[in-house]
Amino acid sequence: xxxxxxxxxxxxxxxxxxxxxxxxxxxxxxxxxxxxxxxxxxxxxxxxxxxxxxxxxxxxxxxxxxxxxxxxxxxxxxxxxxxxxxxxxxxxxxxxxxxxxxxxxxxxxxxxxxxxxxxxxxxxxxxxxxxxxxxxxxxxxxxxxxxxxxxxxxxxxxxxxxxxxxxxxxxxxxxxxxxxxxxxxxxxxxxxxxxxxxxxxxxxxxxxxxxxxxxxxxxxxxxxxxxxxxx
Numbered sequence: 001x002x003x004x005x006x007x008x009x010x011x012x013x014x015x016x017x018x019x020x021x022x023x024x025x026x027x028x029x030x031x032x033x034x035x036x037x038x039x040x041x042x043x044x045x046x047x048x049x050x051x052x053x054x055x056x057x058x059x060x061x062x063x064x065x066x067x068x069x070x071x072x073x074x075x076x077x078x079x080x081x082x083x084x085x086x087x088x089x090x091x092x093x094x095x096x097x098x099x100x101x102x103x104x105x106x107x108x109x110x111x112x113x114x115x116x117x118x119x120x121x122x123x124x125x126x127x128x129x130x131x132x133x134x135x136x137x138x139x140x141x142x143x144x145x146x147x148x149x150x151x152x153x154x155x156x157x158x159x160x161x162x163x164x165x166x167x168x169x170x171x172x173x174x175x176x177x178x179x180x181x182x183x184x185x186x187x188x189x190x191x192x193x194x195x196x197x198x199x200x201x202x203x204x205x206x207x208x209x210x211x212x213x214x215x216x217x218x219x220x221x222x223x224x225x226x227x228x229x230x231x
Contacts, residue, residue: 025200025201035096058132078109082116085134101226102226104118114135157173
């Protein structure tokens with residue numbers, strides 16, 4: 001994430017503005033070609049009105065030998081799956097539907113049991129199911145269901161589209177892209193004053209605000225918590 005808390009995010013944003021420098025947050029996952037194509041199809045009405053989404057980001061990295069550092073500091077990383085990879089899933093959802101308004105969650109993070117389950121509500125009435133874990137095999141999938149069709153992706157180079165009334169789904173191929181290279185090229189253009197960051201301080205803060213809402217909800221027994229970005 002951009003920072004461990006929204007308070008630190010705001011300090012970073014203020015410092016960048018005061019010193020007239022570019023603040024660029026490394027949320028590269030939303031730049032994957034498949035998610036960009038999904039965004040275009042959703043905004044273009046291919047699915048009708050989006051009703052709900054399901055996103056799962058997991059990794060077995062938590063099973064590897066630990067070498068210390070911030071990733072294993074419980075005060076900074078209360079849930080490795082949420083903080084290290086789930087934050088990117090949150091940003092992907094934001095790139096498609098705008099910032100989430102509310103979250104309710106259940107979290108378990110102890111030794112080899114690292115799982116975070118959450119539900120989000122967005123301003124347009126859409127709901128989303130979210131799953132992250134740092135101790136299971138790698139999954140990167142997103143499914144969006146609308147009034148006319150469903151659209152999903154489990155791999156970086158394919159989408160699966162199924163319209164209402166169709167017997168079979170259509171597989172759409174997508175060219176993979178180097179999201180990290182694109183980030184650096186975009187950052188260079190931003191430093192030259194040619195554009196503004198796709199993922200700047202505001203976007204980074206919005207993702208951290210959802211992370212905070214998840215942690216508040218989980219600590220309160222799953223109560224629904226508002227996402228605070230302007231406090």
